[in-house]
Ligand SMILES: Nc1ncnc2c1ncn2[C@@H]1O[C@H](COP(=O)(O)OP(=O)(O)O)[C@@H](O)[C@H]1O
């Protein structure tokens with residue numbers, strides 16, 4: 001199957017500091033890819049390379065090639081279009097201080113003129129896909145900040161879905177949530193896999209095992225090992241991967 | 251009681267006394283002016299013009315001038331100030347130019363208003379040939395309140411969490427869209443606070459206005475007409491010994507105006523915050 005994103009010889013720098021070293025992997029479409037590794041090893045940096053959020057940080061620099069739909073995202077692609085196609089869910093839920101409805105409608109309204117009726121449809125569909133519709137259908141006009149943490153995170157997922165992305169980047173989306181909300185998000189990720197390529201950073205080995213098809217193990221800015229999650233967890237090739245997975249460090 | 255506790259209680263007492271003194275002074279001034287002024291206020295004081303230099307009659311033209319000059323100053327200062335604040339906090343990447351701008355606004359904020367008056371007189375009134383006019387006065391006041399608006403707006407904008415900006419940009423919004431749709435609406439209450447402070451200063455300012463807007467007894471119609479604001483009128487009434495009664499009455503109206511503006515602006519801020 002054609003990969004959703006192809007990364008070739010990627011190096012990444014915060015000023016002089018090299019945060020990602022010679023990374024080359026293919027991210028498969030319609031699969032969940034988990035990024036694991038100890039804190040500070042470059043998982044978030046890698047994720048933010050893929051939708052160019054690092055561009056917002058002064059002094060960052062990238063080498064190598066990232067192809068999305070055969071287009072080099074740092075050369076030949078409109079930045080706004082890229083971010084629309086490659087959505088991002090953050091570690092801490094960050095709904096805008098607006099109504100539930102306006103949170104979801106925010107993205108579609110950015111990109112084109114849209115009728116109220118069509119927008120209503122998009123909002124409902126996005127909330128349904130994020131399994132949040134039943135919980136918020138009666139409070140569309142109240143502030144999104146009044147939702148629980150787990151609901152807020154699903155709202156943020158729905159907000160991404162509303163602009164019809166092809167890839168979803170999730171940076172430890174459940175680390176701020178309770179177990180029940182976490183389980184809901186995990187269910188959701190499994191459902192969404194049919195339609196998107198999902199890349200999820202997680203600190204939780206069990207979570208990676210439960211929801212991902214592929215796993216990449218990061219260490220000090222490099223990918224030590226990358227392959228099918230089952231392989232990585234049961235027959236890791238590299239000693240460091242084994243040590244990390246079995247909890248001997250990190 | 252131990253020594254430490256004693257110090258603590260003494261300090262607490264001193265601080266409380268300071269707070270009480272502040273409040274008391276404030277209340278005494280307000281009560282004094284109100285009790286001397288309100289007696290001489292009636293509807294005709296609001297609706298009529300002055301007769302015999304203000305010894306009799308009302309202050310209607312001066313109310314008009316005050317509102318006119320303040321409005322002109324805000325219409326100029328608010329967009330420029332908010333724009334500068336946005337530039338400084340959202341676009342500029344720091345560095346020397348920004349530090350120079352900061353230094354200038356801070357210096358500007360500390361300059362006595364009579365100097366703004368002098369500048370306004372030489373520059374707007376004489377050099378640019380605007381004469382004593384609502385426009386000259388408004389422009390001078392705009393220069394004077396600009397630092398306040400920039401500073402408070404900048405602070406309001408800084409309180410908007412970066413996670414909102416990131417969330418918006420990650421959906422494909424441009425920086426400008428993010429500013430218009432997220433940053434500004436969230437910081438509006440703070441920005442309005444800055445504007446209230448500025449209105450208060452503009453309405454009450456005397457030195458800068460007397461040299462630039464003039465002290466005509468007639469209400470200004472066009473923006474190029476001269477006008478006398480309430481505070482200038484108050485100054486003239488007292489300085490020339492025309493009428494203490496009318497001076498107190500004018501002062502009371504001035505205070506009512508400032509209170510009213512504060513109240514209205516606070517309500518607006520709350521309303522907008524609720525809507526956002
Ligand atoms: N904005 C930044 N400026 C400079 N260095 C950064 C910045 N963000 C992250 N880093 C550095 O890059 C490395 C990788 O960080 P990060 O990608 O956040 O790791 P992870 O998400 O795996 O915990 C760390 O050493 C971190 O200190």
Ligand SMILES: [Mg+2]
Pocket residue numbers: 043044045171
């Ligand atoms: Mg991280």
